[in-house]
Amino acid sequence: MSEWLGSGAESQDGHTTQLADWDISRDAPYFGFEIPHAPAGLDPEWLRYYFATKLNGSLEDLDLNFDDFILRVNSDLVGKYVNIASRTAGFLAKRFDGCVLDSAMHHPLLVQLRTALPTIAAHYESRDSARALRITMEQADAVNLYIDTSKPWNLAKDPTQTTPLHETCSVSLEAFRLLTLALKPVLPGLAAKVEAFLGIEPLAWSHDSTPLTAKQPLQPYQHLMTRVEAKQIEALLAANQH
Structure with missing residues (x-):
């Protein structure tokens, strides 16, 4: 992040004072952010989908239930x-x-x-x-x-x-x-x-x-997406309280 801010891609005003090191001692399930030497975060596309189901072109606030x-x-x-x-x-x-x-x-x-x-x-x-x-x-x-x-x-x-x-x-x-x-x-x-x-x-x-064709066999099916478990959300909320 510091490298990106220093590259000129984004002004540093209002950002540098908010930067902090990752706390990798916490087993925190961040949405979509890979934390070095720590478990991967929750699938960010879960959140993308949820918010997309709420967006209708209006200026209404979005709530995360x-x-x-x-x-x-x-x-x-x-x-x-x-x-x-x-x-x-x-x-x-x-x-x-x-x-x-x-x-x-x-x-x-x-x-x-x-x-x-x-x-x-x-x-x-x-x-x-x-x-x-x-x-x-x-x-x-x-x-x-x-x-x-x-x-x-x-x-x-x-x-x-x-x-x-x-x-x-x-x-x-x-x-x-x-x-x-x-x-x-x-x-x-x-x-x-x-x-x-x-x-x-x-x-x-x-x-x-341009439909599928018999000339192009499908690859072996592999699991594409897991279900969201309530315990994952509970862990997310608990981590944010520390």
């Missing part, structure tokens, strides 16, 4: 979004060598998602990320309903249902790609992990009509 924070991150990001990949990627890897079914890329659910993307992008442009994310999570609900209805875990047990299984997993993972595109302005770090997993170039709004 930790109960709401835990519920929203765990429900939206883990339960609705990441869960799509975790429920279907394994079947695609084990049964289809990680390759999607190209003919599934025009499924009505995917058409619905692609149609929603320009509206989501427009809300970001108007600084209404709350509405953009609300629409995104509505689309995630539709994808999860599709998975629940298709029941890939049952299809995998029936040798006669290979094609429906392949289609279900392919549609779900292309939907996951599109949802990642919608979330990338808020969650760039998570989006980068998904891009590596899907084996695709960095996502941009113009990629809405």
